Amino acid sequence: MNILLVHAHPERTSVTRRLVESAAQVLTGQGHEVVRSDLYAMRWKAVFDAADFPVRVDPGRLSFVDESRHAYAGGCQTADVEDEQRKLRAADAVILHFPLWWFGMPAIMKGWVDRVWAYGLAYGYRGAGNTHRYGEGGFAGKRALLAVAVGGPAIDYSPRGINGPLEQLLFPITHGTLFFPGMQVLPTFAVYGAAALDAAGMAEADAAWRGRVARLFDDAPIAFRAQNGGDYPDRHVLADHVAPGRSGLMAHIAEATRSPLDAVKIAHAPGVAIDCEHRSAGDRTSHTGNRR
Numbered sequence: 001m002n003i004l005l006v007h008a009h010p011e012r013t014s015v016t017r018r019l020v021e022s023a024a025q026v027l028t029g030q031g032h033e034v035v036r037s038d039l040y041a042m043r044w045k046a047v048f049d050a051a052d053f054p055v056r057v058d059p060g061r062l063s064f065v066d067e068s069r070h071a072y073a074g075g076c077q078t079a080d081v082e083d084e085q086r087k088l089r090a091a092d093a094v095i096l097h098f099p100l101w102w103f104g105m106p107a108i109m110k111g112w113v114d115r116v117w118a119y120g121l122a123y124g125y126r127g128a129g130n131t132h133r134y135g136e137g138g139f140a141g142k143r144a145l146l147a148v149a150v151g152g153p154a155i156d157y158s159p160r161g162i163n164g165p166l167e168q169l170l171f172p173i174t175h176g177t178l179f180f181p182g183m184q185v186l187p188t189f190a191v192y193g194a195a196a197l198d199a200a201g202m203a204e205a206d207a208a209w210r211g212r213v214a215r216l217f218d219d220a221p222i223a224f225r226a227q228n229g230g231d232y233p234d235r236h237v238l239a240d241h242v243a244p245g246r247s248g249l250m251a252h253i254a255e256a257t258r259s260p261l262d263a264v265k266i267a268h269a270p271g272v273a274i275d276c277e278h279r280s281a282g283d284r285t286s287h288t289g290n291r292r
């Protein structure tokens with residue numbers, strides 16, 4: 001199999017980079033091919049702007065969607081974007097490694113998505129508007145996984161924690177960015193307290209991570225509901241009989257596999273690094289790290 005590791009941290013000794021190295025080791029040890037996009041080393045251009053469209057369909061007005069459609073279909077994207085799309089096409093799985101910055105990914109990685117997720121590929125697939133999305137699209141058949149270094153303690157991200165549950169904070173990435181173009185998204189792997197992790201904590205987190213990586217092609221993905229699987233008859237809104245009485249982000253995960261209790265157990269386990277492969281899709285974040 002071919003695995004693309006995309007990472008956004010310039011510091012070799014960071015938690016983020018340690019997890020990248022471990023992933024590469026485990027995967028190559030299993031006989032897989034590992035390809036990397038080290039965004040800082042590549043000096044990735046994070047800003048999506050007019051320079052992305054050297055050949056314009058409308059020089060008078062910059063419509064990103066129209067220009068993206070034109071550039072992707074016409075083969076006139078920039079070389080850096082084409083390279084990343086080539087790596088993605090070849091990948092059976094993609095792991096995004098990043099530190100949590102303001103409850104999301106660093107700008108350099110967001111800019112990687114903005115520029116590489118072209119119209120016709122990641123959205124507007126086959127020029128058919130929203131016909132193919134959420135479970136279908138240009139990245140169907142690939143697996144995706146987030147490996148996130150989180151500065152704060154797990155309890156701040158627990159179901160009633162002050163920051164909100166991590167799987168909800170990252171929903172725009174797991175659901176909106178990865179599942180939207182068709183990837184099967186695995187439960188996020190998070191290392192909490194990453195800003196002040198001691199050697200023992202790092203070793204524990206690393207061991208848990210290696211286990212997750214080894215099961216990259218075995219673990220069950222988050223049970224996001226597919227647009228065309230029957231739950232959204234008009235392709236926009238959940239049918240009345242689906243998740244009745246529920247709304248918001250988590251309604252878009254099949255509730256048969258949800259169990260909020262799992263997350264509570266993990267959030268209240270002090271001083272341990274655990275890889276919680278709990279079965280609940282709604283609370284599918286894997287947690288590791290110490291409470292501070």
Ligand SMILES: Cc1cc2nc3c(=O)[nH]c(=O)nc-3n(C[C@H](O)[C@H](O)[C@H](O)COP(=O)(O)O)c2cc1C
Nearest residue numbers: 014015016099100101102103149150151152194195
């Ligand atoms: C710009 C910036 C924003 C941050 N935002 C958050 C945040 O939203 N939540 C949090 O828990 N930690 C936050 N942190 C702390 C980082 O997540 C933490 O430093 C990082 O996970 C440490 O891992 P690393 O060794 O890979 O850098 C932030 C740090 C920086 C520099």
